[in-house]
Amino acid sequence: MKVAVLLYQNMRHAPFLKFYERIFQETEGVDYDVIYLDRHPELNEPNDEHHIPISWIGKDDHNIFTKVLSGATYPFRAKKILGAKKYDFVFVLTTMPGVFLANYLTHNYFGKYLFDVRDYTKEYIKTYFNAETRVVQNAAINVISSPEYVNFLPPADYHVCHNLNIPDSEEQPARFRKSSSERLVVAYVGNIQYANYCMNLIKLVEKDERFEFHFYGPEGGSLEITNYVNALNNPRITMKGRFKPEDKEKIFGCSDLIFNCYGNDNNIVKYAISNKYYDAAYYRRPLIVSPDTAMSRLSDRFAFPIDLKITGNLNSLYEWYGRIDSEQFEQYCISVIDSAAADNSKLEKLIKDKLYECR
Structure with missing residues (x-):
């Protein structure tokens, strides 16, 4: 056919x-x-x-x-x-x-x-x-x-x-282990957008020696984030540039928290599931998300919701990370991947059956 x-x-x-x-x-x-x-x-x-x-x-x-x-x-x-x-x-x-x-x-x-x-x-x-x-x-x-x-x-x-893109490898990702360093590394992974939210977190990290913020990916348009970060010249806040798909494991491996905080003021960001939802689960890294979003509801207590428009410091985020139960988080990550794979498998069967009917 x-x-x-x-x-x-x-x-x-x-x-x-x-x-x-x-x-x-x-x-x-x-x-x-x-x-x-x-x-x-x-x-x-x-x-x-x-x-x-x-x-x-x-x-x-x-x-x-x-x-x-x-x-x-x-x-x-x-x-x-x-x-x-x-x-x-x-x-x-x-x-x-x-x-x-x-x-x-x-x-x-x-x-x-x-x-x-x-x-x-x-x-x-x-x-x-x-x-x-x-x-x-x-x-x-x-x-x-x-x-x-x-x-x-x-x-x-x-x-x-689900946008579930599991690497073609028989090796399982390392189990979740909390950072042994006193400084937590936040990573933005992907095309750099939502400048206002990025800027808000940059300014909070700039004042807080307990955090680093690294950007992996290209920024288009006026390069607002790139120019601001370069002008700061702060070694804790850096632009790493473009990366290849095969670099993703290394990027997640050297990060403690994954940035997925794009606000909740429109339906695009409010109801969508970001690819980072699956990547973070696969590579066993907690997410930073915006409150009142699908990402926040799906992740429940295993992601940290933060309103970057009003938050004045990162104390709650730092304390939340320290309270993460490693075993519970590991089981949560497994359930995210398994559930998504099961949904995709059901859809795949449905599609194959429908194609057979239409021959």
Whole structure:
């Protein structure tokens, strides 16, 4: 059978694609194409019979004009490819291509597409929400990356797909051991964003000799954090720059706490599950999170919630870390990984069964 995957981004920026590709590769008789929006042609991603780019109009994918123009022409270009290839099943990753192609999908692929939601997008717009409602009501399977997305999505039967990327290694990560040093190392791992929250913690760490704060990853835009940290010239607060995936184990290994504190003032950060939730559990490191978020609720007492807008010192964080029960935290980390793997396994079986039915 012929399967299409619709991506509204580059493949490199869609790690969840690997979950679906593995299913296709393990399912006999499935031939699949990835139709992706080439927002970053400098990545030189494949352009062949099975990897079909839809070009981004313009050079800057942050420019509002090019965003509108690319979005307006996307449905016509995507439908042209889908119509020419005549697929049996479509995997819609993520919300934007689903909404843009709502009428086409519901009429041409009724009950023969999977709809995957990874983020809060434009659900506050009535016409957008109505289109999304039609998509979820007529999908064969609806997938979400966080169970709390039901708070803003149309009512439907949703299945959770966790962004669980366990290293391909038979070795188990080291068990949790609290730092033997009096100084705790906080790490920001990934693309550097949420400058206000980062700045707030930097200023608290600057005044507190018990902590270090290290940034691993690139910062775009005005480089506000990078410039501020460089000007500080404080050896306890540093920018480590980009890193390779294989460096992640070392980064987590030399850190005591993982920063995942992005506020709770919008649905994007309030309901999402960060990849750091799984990474921190796998590498056995506690998280710093914002209160009243999915991350805080899921982690419960095994992450430290802190409101960086009002917190004046890091005393509570330091004392909390000292009270962590190592054995209880170890069991918590195991349960996070095992539970996520079980959910993904159930979804994988469901997808394989549905593909078999649609042959």
